Amino acid sequence: MNEEMLSKTVLFKGLSKEExxxxxLALQARELLYKKDASILLAGSKTDKxxxxxxxxxRIESNDVWGNRTILSHVGPxxxxxxxxxxxxxxxxxxxxxxxxxxxxxxxxIHILKETNAATHTWVLKLLTNLxxxxxxxxxxxxxxxxxxxxxxxRGKVLAYLNSVALQSGSHRFDIxxxxxxxxxxxxxxxxxxxxxxxKMKTEGLITFEKNHFEIQKSADF
Amino acid sequence: MNEEMLSKTVLFKGLSKEExxxxxLALQARELLYKKDASILLAGSKTDKxxxxxxxxxRIESNDVWGNRTILSHVGPxxxxxxxxxxxxxxxxxxxxxxxxxxxxxxxxIHILKETNAATHTWVLKLLTNLxxxxxxxxxxxxxxxxxxxxxxxRGKVLAYLNSVALQSGSHRFDIxxxxxxxxxxxxxxxxxxxxxxxKMKTEGLITFEKNHFEIQKSADF
DNA sequence: ATGATTATGTGGCAACGGCAACATACTTCT
DNA sequence: AGAAGTATGTTGCCGTTGCCACATAATCAT
Numbered sequence: 001m002n003e004e005m006l007s008k009t010v011l012f013k014g015l016s017k018e019e020x021x022x023x024x025l026a027l028q029a030r031e032l033l034y035k036k037d038a039s040i041l042l043a044g045s046k047t048d049k050x051x052x053x054x055x056x057x058x059r060i061e062s063n064d065v066w067g068n069r070t071i072l073s074h075v076g077p078x079x080x081x082x083x084x085x086x087x088x089x090x091x092x093x094x095x096x097x098x099x100x101x102x103x104x105x106x107x108x109x110i111h112i113l114k115e116t117n118a119a120t121h122t123w124v125l126k127l128l129t130n131l132x133x134x135x136x137x138x139x140x141x142x143x144x145x146x147x148x149x150x151x152x153x154x155r156g157k158v159l160a161y162l163n164s165v166a167l168q169s170g171s172h173r174f175d176i177x178x179x180x181x182x183x184x185x186x187x188x189x190x191x192x193x194x195x196x197x198x199x200k201m202k203t204e205g206l207i208t209f210e211k212n213h214f215e216i217q218k219s220a221d222f
Numbered sequence: 223m224n225e226e227m228l229s230k231t232v233l234f235k236g237l238s239k240e241e242x243x244x245x246x247l248a249l250q251a252r253e254l255l256y257k258k259d260a261s262i263l264l265a266g267s268k269t270d271k272x273x274x275x276x277x278x279x280x281r282i283e284s285n286d287v288w289g290n291r292t293i294l295s296h297v298g299p300x301x302x303x304x305x306x307x308x309x310x311x312x313x314x315x316x317x318x319x320x321x322x323x324x325x326x327x328x329x330x331x332i333h334i335l336k337e338t339n340a341a342t343h344t345w346v347l348k349l350l351t352n353l354x355x356x357x358x359x360x361x362x363x364x365x366x367x368x369x370x371x372x373x374x375x376x377r378g379k380v381l382a383y384l385n386s387v388a389l390q391s392g393s394h395r396f397d398i399x400x401x402x403x404x405x406x407x408x409x410x411x412x413x414x415x416x417x418x419x420x421x422k423m424k425t426e427g428l429i430t431f432e433k434n435h436f437e438i439q440k441s442a443d444f
Numbered sequence: 445a446t447g448a449t450t451a452t453g454t455g456g457c458a459a460c461g462g463c464a465a466c467a468t469a470c471t472t473c474t
Numbered sequence: 475a476g477a478a479g480t481a482t483g484t485t486g487c488c489g490t491t492g493c494c495a496c497a498t499a500a501t502c503a504t
Contacts (some may be wrong), residue, residue: 041236043396062368062369062372066373068373070368070369072365072368083358084358084361084362087354087355087358088355088358088359088362091362094362094365094366094369095365113351114351118340118347119341122474125340125347125350126352128347128351128354129350131335131354132309132350132353132354132357133309133310135354135357135358135361136305136306136309136310136357137310138361139306139357139360139361139364140306140310140313140316142364142365142368143294143316143317143362143364144316145368146284146292146294146364146367146368146371147292147316149368149371149372149410150284150290150292150371150410151290152290152410152461152462152490153489153490154490154491154493179449179451179452180452181452188371188372188374189491189492190491190492190493191452192453192454192491192492192493192494193490193491193492193493195452195453195454195457196453196454196489196491197491198453199453199454209467211451211452211500215462264472269482306489333491374491374492375461376460376462377463401481402482402483403481403482411461411462412461412462412463413482414461414462414463414464414482414483414484414485415460415461415462415463417482417483417484418461418483418484419460419461419481420483421484433470433481433482
């Protein structure tokens with residue numbers, strides 16, 4: 001396991017190599033590989049493990065009985081998922097976690113933190129604090145999606161989403177982590193209607209795009 | 223301040239009266255009163271205080287430039303808000319916090335937790351762990367709303383929401399914390415269209431309601 | 445390369461919902 | 475009690491979007 005790389009993640013920030021090594025052992029860290037579109041965690045089940053994406057990416061989604069999919073978020077390398085469920089530890093998952101590409105995932109039994117003696121293990125307090133940062137950020141991501149889906153028109157949703165990605169990337173040229181169907185499922189709209197609207201927005205000069213690369217025209221920053 | 227009552231909240235669970243007293247001092251606890259509809263925290267500002275609703279209730283909402291309101295959640299007595307922002311502590315708020323009734327709020331400078339010596343203060347570790355439970359639950363609330371808003375028809379949204387409230391209350395008869403306009407803003411739909419759909423659902427025998435009291439007919443549990 | 449599979453875009457149609465204007469309760473205040 | 479304000483429901487119309495069927499483009503496997 002690469003303690004070097006882990007120390008750059010939010011969760012292990014501020015921990016020494018030795019502390020990380022110790023923590024990985026205590027939390028029973030396990031590495032697993034998943035093929036694209038393989039499901040990692042299933043809605044309705046329970047988990048005591050949180051995941052760290054080492055390579056690839058995963059998406060958090062929900063599939064109802066009628067086949068409607070809602071994508072809640074995309075989790076890239078160095079980011080975490082299921083920490084909420086792993087920590088609470090007997091809440092059934094409301095969502096599925098699916099590999100978006102071939103992925104390498106590190107699992108951590110984070111609930112063990114609650115039972116570990118912080119006095120004798122210097123890393124416990126650090127991990128708890130860092131985990132709080134992780135869940136707090138996750139909160140921001142979830143509220144963020146609310147703002148992307150709340151506009152009533154497709155155009156409104158698309159602009160809300162693209163502006164937010166542009167803001168984060170610090171540029172008006174950027175890639176999005178979704179294909180069309182996924183973007184539609186993230187914004188809770190019909191894919192073909194999304195395609196139509198994207199087309200219109202391109203003709204009107206608001207945006208340009210090709211595949212998953214987008215550019216927002218300056219005039220559109222209103 | 224009532225340590226008795228506080229010890230029943232998620233955040234102070236497991237702390238002794240003395241620990242709570244100590245913590246309140248260290249976190250510079252302040253109690254404030256708000257009139258119905260007074261704003262407590264403003265989007266765009268930053269806060270280093272999280273709130274605990276002692277009496278009354280607040281709502282978390284977002285108001286865009288065109289006057290569209292989106293309600294993210296309702297926070298009742300004994301529950302917390304703004305813990306995300308208070309802990310991260312220099313993230314600008316994405317939302318407004320507004321008093322839904324006349325309310326008594328306890329504010330805590332929770333970020334002080336990060337700088338307090340856990341070795342000499344027994345309550346620090348407990349509060350950190352409990353705070354993690356709070357943010358984890360907040361995550362579930364936020365994902366929950368996603369499932370209430372993702373159906374494409376108003377009826378679908380209403381049923382998703384009502385079923386979820388029924389499940390939590392453990393009964394098919396329950397009160398909701400929203401008036402019509404607020405419910406519409408929570409579900410991201412037009413109020414009059416919501417009224418129409420509720421009316422239809424009543425005539426069809428799916429639900430009955432009066433003001434904010436609802437009943438789901440057993441046949442509707444599909 | 446060729447065919448098969450997947451991704452994206454287009455056209456048409458019906459319906460759901462947003463909006464405006466109004467009607468009818470129900471509160472609150474003096 | 476009466477008036478003013480607020481909450482909820484109703485009606486009608488038009489636009490947006492969901493959905494279906496299909497076209498075209500891109501990707502993958504052999």
